[in-house]
Amino acid sequence: MRHESLDAVLDRGDAVLRELDGVRYLTYPAIDELPGIRALTTLRQPGGSPFAAVLDRWDERTDNLTETLRLHRTVGQWLIGACNVDQASFVSGRQIHEDRYVIVGPANAPAPNELCRFDQTDALMTALPRIALVVLTADCVPLFLADAQARAVCCVHAGKVGTRKQIALQVANAFFEKLGVRPQSTRALIGPSIGDGCYAPLPLWRENLEQLRAAGVETIVNPGLCTRCNPDHCYSYRAEKGFTGRMLSAIIIA
Numbered sequence: 385m386r387h388e389s390l391d392a393v394l395d396r397g398d399a400v401l402r403e404l405d406g407v408r409y410l411t412y413p414a415i416d417e418l419p420g421i422r423a424l425t426t427l428r429q430p431g432g433s434p435f436a437a438v439l440d441r442w443d444e445r446t447d448n449l450t451e452t453l454r455l456h457r458t459v460g461q462w463l464i465g466a467c468n469v470d471q472a473s474f475v476s477g478r479q480i481h482e483d484r485y486v487i488v489g490p491a492n493a494p495a496p497n498e499l500c501r502f503d504q505t506d507a508l509m510t511a512l513p514r515i516a517l518v519v520l521t522a523d524c525v526p527l528f529l530a531d532a533q534a535r536a537v538c539c540v541h542a543g544k545v546g547t548r549k550q551i552a553l554q555v556a557n558a559f560f561e562k563l564g565v566r567p568q569s570t571r572a573l574i575g576p577s578i579g580d581g582c583y584a585p586l587p588l589w590r591e592n593l594e595q596l597r598a599a600g601v602e603t604i605v606n607p608g609l610c611t612r613c614n615p616d617h618c619y620s621y622r623a624e625k626g627f628t629g630r631m632l633s634a635i636i637i638a
């Protein structure tokens with residue numbers, strides 16, 4: 385194993401292990417200590433878990449919309465509990481490993497307790513409260529940006545192609561320009577993903593870190609949990625040769 389175990393990561397204190405309704409997840413003190421902002425990433429779920437089944441089918445295009453919505457609400461209700469909010473709506477993108485982002489505002493936000501998915505979207509940002517921004521990953525980088533002063537948050541899915549297209553740099557710049565956020569007061573966090581050296585094509589951690597620095601972000605936390613080196617706790621697309629589940633990352637202004 386090239387990278388640290390989950391226990392070692394937890395010992396350093398950059399992530400905290402929690403559990404709600406049998407679903408294990410990580411929270412991050414660097415984000416949690418910002419007033420009113422919460423972020424989390426779910427870990428590998430037990431086999432046959434309904435929660436895991438929903439994540440597997442998250443982006444399925446199905447004719448049975450009622451069933452899809454029912455499944456999504458299962459995760460939605462869990463997120464409301466895990467984020468400790470009264471209510472929330474949920475926004476995700478149909479991720480295509482590109483660099484397009486969506487700003488969620490009054491005109492395109494879903495109603496309370498509803499979910500909406502934006503086509504061809506790998507990054508989401510908002511200054512609205514009670515909108516959970518969701519990305520799904522298994523090796524790709526879930527990237528959080530948060531600014532407590534401007535009360536704005538952002539969630540990015542940065543895979544190989546998106547990273548090569550500099551999604552982190554572009555999204556961070558948009559976060560500053562469009563939502564009035566200052567780079568100096570922004571915190572960035574690199575969630576569980578495949579570590580440098582465990583993925584031959586690209587060191588995703590280093591590349592995304594450098595892009596965030598180029599955008600002017602000064603506070604960047606990487607707990608350093610490598611999905612490939614921690615198969616008991618994470619899903620890894622590479623380690624499991626494509627047959628794997630998904631980890632859900634979400635950030636919300638409470």
Ligand SMILES: [Zn+2]
Pocket residue numbers: 386387578579582610611612613
């Ligand atoms: Zn590793």
